[in-house]
Amino acid sequence: MQKIYLDSAATTRLRPEVVQVMSEVLETNFGNPSSTHAFGREAKSRIESARKAIAKLLHASPAEIIFTSGGTEADNMVLRAAVRDMGVERIITAVTEHHAVLHTVEQLEREYGTEIAYVALDECGNPLPEDLEGLLLRSGKKTLVSLMHINNEIGNMIDVSRIGAICHENKALFHTDAVQSVGHWEWNLKDTPVDFLAAAAHKFHGPKGVGFAFIRKEHQLKPLIFGGEQERGFRAGTEALHNILGMEKALVLAYENLDEERDYIKELKRYFIEQLGSRIPGTRFNGYCGDMERSTYNLVNACLPVSSDKADLLLFQLDLKGIACSRGSACQSGSSQGSHVLNAILSDEDLNKPSLRFSFSKYNTKEEIDYVIGVLSDYVNDNA
Numbered sequence: 001m002q003k004i005y006l007d008s009a010a011t012t013r014l015r016p017e018v019v020q021v022m023s024e025v026l027e028t029n030f031g032n033p034s035s036t037h038a039f040g041r042e043a044k045s046r047i048e049s050a051r052k053a054i055a056k057l058l059h060a061s062p063a064e065i066i067f068t069s070g071g072t073e074a075d076n077m078v079l080r081a082a083v084r085d086m087g088v089e090r091i092i093t094a095v096t097e098h099h100a101v102l103h104t105v106e107q108l109e110r111e112y113g114t115e116i117a118y119v120a121l122d123e124c125g126n127p128l129p130e131d132l133e134g135l136l137l138r139s140g141k142k143t144l145v146s147l148m149h150i151n152n153e154i155g156n157m158i159d160v161s162r163i164g165a166i167c168h169e170n171k172a173l174f175h176t177d178a179v180q181s182v183g184h185w186e187w188n189l190k191d192t193p194v195d196f197l198a199a200a201a202h203k204f205h206g207p208k209g210v211g212f213a214f215i216r217k218e219h220q221l222k223p224l225i226f227g228g229e230q231e232r233g234f235r236a237g238t239e240a241l242h243n244i245l246g247m248e249k250a251l252v253l254a255y256e257n258l259d260e261e262r263d264y265i266k267e268l269k270r271y272f273i274e275q276l277g278s279r280i281p282g283t284r285f286n287g288y289c290g291d292m293e294r295s296t297y298n299l300v301n302a303c304l305p306v307s308s309d310k311a312d313l314l315l316f317q318l319d320l321k322g323i324a325c326s327r328g329s330a331c332q333s334g335s336s337q338g339s340h341v342l343n344a345i346l347s348d349e350d351l352n353k354p355s356l357r358f359s360f361s362k363y364n365t366k367e368e369i370d371y372v373i374g375v376l377s378d379y380v381n382d383n384a
Helices: 016-028 038-058 071-086 099-112 130-137 158-168 241-256 256-279 308-320 340-345 366-382
Strands: 064-070 092-095 115-118 145-146 173-177 196-200 211-215 299-303 355-361
Touching: 016 064, 016 241, 038 064, 038 130, 038 241, 064 071, 064 366, 071 099, 071 145, 071 173, 071 196, 071 211, 092 099, 092 130, 099 115, 241 256, 256 299, 256 366, 308 355, 308 366
Parallel strands: 092 115, 092 145, 145 173, 173 196
Antiparallel strands: 064 211, 196 211, 299 355
């Protein structure tokens, strides 16, 4: 049986060069970066070198990069600290955000009485800039806007520069969850009007359990985790050196190979959309994922014309055939409520049909796509 992985939006396969770096660090650089002896100093030096390399790739200052356990922690860190330390009384977000943002703002509402507002969406699930501007004009409270650059379920992309400009023109702070973006799209944080950003290494062929928050240097926040002076006193805990250096290597390679790999993956997506549409008439592409210009190049979320009583078996049948994909996001696997993103944009009729997320990487091939399309076609035709 073939084994085909089309779930890179959930997590990516490690590059061999990343595994090599991490193995070397685990074996030879075991010193605690907080220790003052040579072993510790070497570990600390490598952490700071990684910080500088990551900052350079994003056109940021090294002091603006804070290493975390991943994107969820980075989102929590920024949102909570903004309310607690910066006097933010109101957060504007969208119902289609990742739960790392949605659940955090709900908790802030309970703990601090923070006012939460949700920007209106267009028919495909993108936040409407004009509605955001209206929300900002209607309140005198200090506000933070949190909108993700790329939606993790349907691949929609927002215009970060336009959204950031609207925020700053109205004296609001802007945070973006860029977990699906960093390592896949270029960032110039020096010129982009973003105050805070979250990233995770395992989305760009790096290790799980590590990421970073970008916090623009003029914003003074207090720690979320206490107990030590690591990360310039902002995040206590002994640093996972092997993860940090693995992330650095993965991000360097991602941007060194970005144009070539993006063109290759974009062609896989285009081919997948064409083949799926022609082999399975009635397929709908959720959000803007069928638009090559308005969505990210490595993700397709397709609603298939299968009756509701057969829908629940589809993902199981794909798994039996060795195909890995997602129904909604991986973070929601097993949820009886389904995808909150699709609930926000699909009709009741389409919600009763199976919607599957397929996400691609440099390790996929057209031959794999042909196999997947064949399996899907057979299932849909047999259960129409």
